[in-house]
Amino acid sequence: MSPRRRTIRSVCLSAFAAAAGAILTAGAALSAGAVDEAVYRATAGRWLIAPEGGGKGCVITLSTETTIGGRRLDGTAGCKGAVPAMAEAASWDFDNEKSGIVFRDALRKRLLEVVEQETATYRQEPAGPGKALVMFPARGSMDRVPSPGDLFGEWQMRRPGGPVLCTVSLLERTAPGDQGSYTLSLARECDAGLVRLKLSTWRIEGMDLMFYSFEGDSLAFTPRAPGAYAKSEKESGKPLDLIKTK
Template identity: 40%
Template sequence: MIRFVLRLAASAATLLICGAAYGQDIDPDIIKVQAGTYLVAPQDGAAGCRITLETDMAIGGHSLSGQDSCAKPMPTLAEAAAWNFDGNGGIILIDATRKVLARFVENEGSPMKTEDGVPLLLIAAPNGIDRLPTFGSLAGTWTMQRPDGEKLCGVTLKGNAEADGNAPLSLSGDCAANVATLKLAVWHVEGFGLTLMGHDGSSLAFDMRADGNFDKSKEEGGKPLSLVRQ
């Protein structure tokens, strides 16, 4: 499963889809669940900016802050004055005249993103990260290792995604048995999540950390494991 970090709980999403139309009163608990600081960034890896969705009322929705940081990377979003739900499980950013500047659509199993032009993602991000990782930016040699530095396997990620949305990878010949048996062959990046997969359904999911390396997703269970760039 491709993992990503997003604060919209499943129960909140259901309530939104079932009738919280744009302009209607929204349960304060749903607003609190969605509130927080997010990175808004192009899917192609270009620089983005951080915006904080707040719970106070504002013209056309709820207040936000941090939009000034968008002035250089995405000037249009620097005009954002409020945010709101769109009635279909998505989020909109609007200016002082209630013009919609960006509409982030809910995608099951993926971060919210816009549908026009180069998609923009609305996603929680590690501190200090201002852009999304891409196949190209992650391509190269990595080491799979334990927190104490014990090396389990060398992993080379290829940078070109194929038609199925995955890119090939290769493992070093000295991998630990518990890694070698997974027969990992391809990888995928979605938001700040990276997944290594085998053709038989085996997989290992990792979440990006602030230094650009990855730790095994907590949902995986088992011993801690990291991917560290060489």
């Protein structure tokens, strides 16, 4: 083969390889940007979006039904006073670039973006002064994220429809060496099973109220309404209600 033909052949092979590489790269990027329908189904449902650390929010419903700008979004009419940025939102979709969710209006204008956290919840950093917004799976009739100030006081533990098993005081005193945790005390007349847990501190984790002992035991409660919690479904044993009394 002449040197000229070898040169032409080499150039052609190089061009083909470059083109093939470009096609493969584009295909991989397109594939990476696609979101499986199962992920939409897993994310769909009722969510509370509210100011972090307290303040009234609103409950929205993420649907899997396609619409202009992504998937249909319901319930935003109730956000007008609480979360104005969401009042005109009409759709939602995943934002793969930022690993979060973007909300758009009926004209596809971006209104709000929230970024996924390690706890499978979402958070939005404010562009200016003000609290960040957080997004949690909705719980009962809760329209805000619990704050410590909402929970200080006296609570009663009881079986649903049953007698009081224990009175618990959630104190304002911070737990030593445990930022974000506070101390609690149990009344003397408490159920023996609860006493054995030796619960000593409490804290808010997401929407849940957590009790801890220094020995590592814990008890999780999920809100149903302001001042009314129920033992988390993740906990074993019989149902247990936690009701604020003072």
